[in-house]
Amino acid sequence: MEREIDQLEPDAEALPASDAERLAESLDAEENTLKPEFVRRVADALEGEDRDAVYALVEPLHPADIADLFELLAEDDRPLLATAISDLMGGEVLAELNDHVRELLVEALPAGTVADLAEQMETDDAVALIEDLDEDDQAAVLAEMEPEDRAAIESALAYPEESAGRLMSRELIAVPEHLTVGDLIDYLRENAGLTTEFWEVFIVDPHHRPVGTCLLSWILRTPRHVALSDVMKRDQTLIPVLMDQEEVALRFQKYALISAAVVDESGRLVGQITVDDIVHVIQEEAGEDVLLLSGAGEGDINEPIRESYVARVRWLIANLLTAAVASTVIATFEGTIEKMVALATLMPIVAGLGGNAGTQTLAVTVRALATNQLVATNAWRAVRRELAIALLNGATIAVVIGLAVSVLFGNTQLGLVIAMAMLTNIVIAGLAGVFVPLTLDRLNADPAIASSIFVTMTTDSMGFLVFLGLATVSGLVG
DSSP states (O other): OHHHHHHHSOOTTOSOHHHHHHHHHHEETTTTEEOHHHHHHHHHHHHTTOHHHHHHHHTTSOHHHHHHHHHHSOTTHHHHHHHHTGGGOOHHHHHHSOHHHHHHHHHHSOHHHHHHHHHHSOHHHHHHHHHTSOHHHHHHHHHHSOHHHHHHHHHHHTSOTTBHHHHOBSOOOEEETTOBHHHHHHHHHHOTTSOSOOSEEEEEOTTSOEEEEEEHHHHHHSOTTSBHHHHSBOOOOEEETTSBHHHHHHHHHHHTOSEEEEEOTTOOEEEEEEHHHHHHHHHHHHHHHHHHHHTOTTOOTTSOHHHHHHHHHHHHHHHHHHHHHHHHHHHHTHHHHHHOHHHHHHHHHHHHHHHHHHHHHHHHHHHHHHTTOSOGGGHHHHHHHHHHHHHHHHHHHHHHHHHHHHHHHSOHHHHHHHHHHHHHHHHHHHHHHHHHHHHHHHTTSOHHHHHHHHHHHHHHHHHHHHHHHHHHHTTOOO
């Protein structure tokens, strides 16, 4: 038996020796990325207009590695590479390309070429390719496509962006429930035009509504005479076609799905979403939330400079305005600071630690909202939890900073003032870190977009106000 298994394993030397060597030379085995020297060799060959050398270097690469190569090359070299490896530029390569890189390449290609590439791709990948084009370019590409493919893409484009309708693939296997396992196997074997990438077969009623699923493993292990209705799994997770892709990803994660049926408003099967699409969504949504918290826009190194500038400068201006609030608080206590210069030295510590505490709470809260861990049912429990953590953190930091200031400045009263200010500001920061995103979420605003600005404004202004206010009312400054 062991010998039989060995014979089923792929041959390690399946590639010709020369191709295998070139592939090994191009990839960093540890990091699974293209080696810098390989990218330089390709760039040099492009500069020398040696298309044969370029083709020989790129041919052994996986489509995903070819896509990485485009992103690593300078912008001027990308069209040259596309021309040199034109017959390697299939739909798989375009599907893996960064959105900005793909958009520039596609704009440089004739509409007929783009249409041919789109027809090679799965529906969801073709939609991702075409949806980024201008309306005129979209119309030109769609006009070059076969009627069936064009109708599928136009139907997908009619759904909102980032919805299940845009994400789903229409390539699936659906059969009526009156068939037997043998009928299904014969159907799969005799129809060469069916999709080759699927994990389960959807069973539908006469109105094309999904009533169950059959995993491929069940089909292969079940006798031919058994009816599909007797072996199929009737419980299934159905995805409404208008559901947001982030909610779709949460369902896949919660129910450990590999694929799921997408249904329209009448419950009819219109497509399927597979886990490989969800991996991209999870990565995209997680990165998007982090970047929104920092106000860095898309955060894509291939994004045009002007778009990055517009996305970032507006948040910097907003931060400038909130910083003015903190400056106004400081100006109010100008007389107090003049009498004790040590206050000017210490007050940034109060504001800075408060800001860090607020950011910690904010990050936890935004993530919990994004993953549906934090909902209306447990909101107050989350607030009490963060308040308890803030009190513990504040008390600890207050003791440390209070003792340190008392020793360094030889002033116990100053140590007590900064300790009380630190405790108060960290508690305020914890409450702001949870209440701000909860409030924005309740107002149907994305809590990741503007939360950090409001939390930072609160911790800075309140930190200065509490510290300088306590110093004034406590009689520390004579």
